Amino acid sequence: MGFCIFVLNIQTERQALVFAFLFALFCCLQVCDGAVQPKATEEDCICKETDEVCHCTLEIEHRLTMILTENRNTRLVYPDNGALRFRANNQERLSENQTSKVITADGQGSRLVIAINGKFPGPRIEAYVNQKLHVTVINKMHTDSVTVHFHGLHQYGTPWMDGVAFVTQCPILPGQRFVHKFNAYPPGSSMYHAHIGDQRSMGLFGAVVIHPRNVGIGEQIVITLQDWNHLMDAETAYQRMITQQFDFSTGEVIPTTNSSDGAMFSRYEFQSGLVNGKGRYWRSSTQNNGSPLERFEIKSGQTYRFRIIGATTLYPLRVFLHGQNITLLGSDGFDLTNLTVQSLIIQPGERYDFRWTAPENANQNEIMFVAESIETQ
Ligand SMILES: *[C@@H]1O[C@H](CO)[C@@H](O)[C@H](O)[C@H]1NC(C)=O
Ligand SMILES: *[C@@H]1O[C@H](CO)[C@@H](O)[C@H](O)[C@H]1NC(C)=O
Ligand SMILES: *[C@@H]1O[C@H](CO)[C@@H](O)[C@H](O)[C@H]1NC(C)=O
Ligand SMILES: [Cu+2]
Secondary structure, three states: OEEEEEEEOOOOOOHHHHHOOOOOOOOOOOOOOOOOOOOOOOEEEEEOOOEEEEEEEEEEEEEEOOOEEEEEEEEEEEOOEEEEEOOOHHHHHHHHHHHHHOEEEEEOOOOOEEOOOEEEEOOEEEEEHHHHHHHHEEEEOOOOOOOOEOOOOOOOOHHHHEEEEEEEEEOOOOEEEEEEEEEEEOOEEEEEEEOOOHHHHHEEEEEEEEOOOOOOOEEEEEEEEEEEEOOOHHHHHHHHHHHOOEOOOOOOOOOOEEEEOEEEEEOOOOOOOEOEEEOEEOOOOOEEEEOOOOEEEEOOEEEEEEEEEEEEOOOOOOEEOOOOOOOEEEEEEEEEEEEEEEEEEEEEOOOOEEEEEOOOOOOOOOOEEEEEEOOOO
């Protein structure tokens, strides 16, 4: 029997308060009908151990959420209880194939995002340690320049391939391309992300998995986490962060978010948490918009390696599988002594791998994957 993992909003008084300030968090309960394991698709770059060079092309362009374009016909969609329906056409429900082509984010509005090869977040790169990586970045945006940094990869001997704008390279202009050629090292869970301005908060990132050689890959579940702002573009969010955020209905200043020890986090607000680009907007502590969530099909008794990638803009998140213990395996490309814990806290840029075996006789057929925000105000 398979069961599913998904995200849930852990509501407490405090977080309800946080919600009132629009620093809302993760979400969402969902019925597990026809669950599908998000497999690597043809847009992903999954290389074989025998490949001498691992090639990947990243075409970067703007896209809009909550629309579906088929045969040059674009239709607006809306979320409904974990599924999508067309706004016109008698609210017809989208097929699974149609749904997979819609970028939803948190299902709110029709937002501008940065997609890579049409995906949000971008495709996954899987290579083997010391393989040559050739990643071609093509900037198909109309006005923005871009660079892509490979976060967690050491770039020994190739610092000019690191992708940091104005430091290791000039930004890639609209219509131009740049080929990153470097060695895949170290093994572990990493990511690539934009390294100019705040484009990362608009979705310009993706998972990079470097496998060790001569060992089986086993079953893995790759998860990117994102703190999603559905109101502001990246530049506006940055300006509000360095100046002040206001509640425009009252004119009051919105207080900063703080960590539990009272330190200031930020003025960057996020309305929804996204797992692999999908989440739900909670209008209040009891009401969400029913946008589709990421789902994983798992088998009883099977052991999985989870690769959790902190692609958040600013916030740490506490990650756990509801009611389950997990065993830490590694972080940021380093092995950890096997340590069994109930949850872990992941900061922006960090990666954690853990092992978990699905129970043999589960009395439930769904298990929640939860990432909750931990700011106190
Ligand atoms: C959905 O897409 C897959 C892959 O492109 C295709 O094989 C399948 O036939 C499609 N299913 C339907 C119902 O169109
Ligand atoms: C939050 O942090 C700010 C800035 O450090 C500080 O002024 C404020 O008192 C803190 N609030 C709480 C509740 O700790
Ligand atoms: C998790 O670990 C704790 C501490 O060792 C143990 O008491 C508890 O039964 C474990 N829970 C599960 C679901 O295995
Ligand atoms: Cu980085």
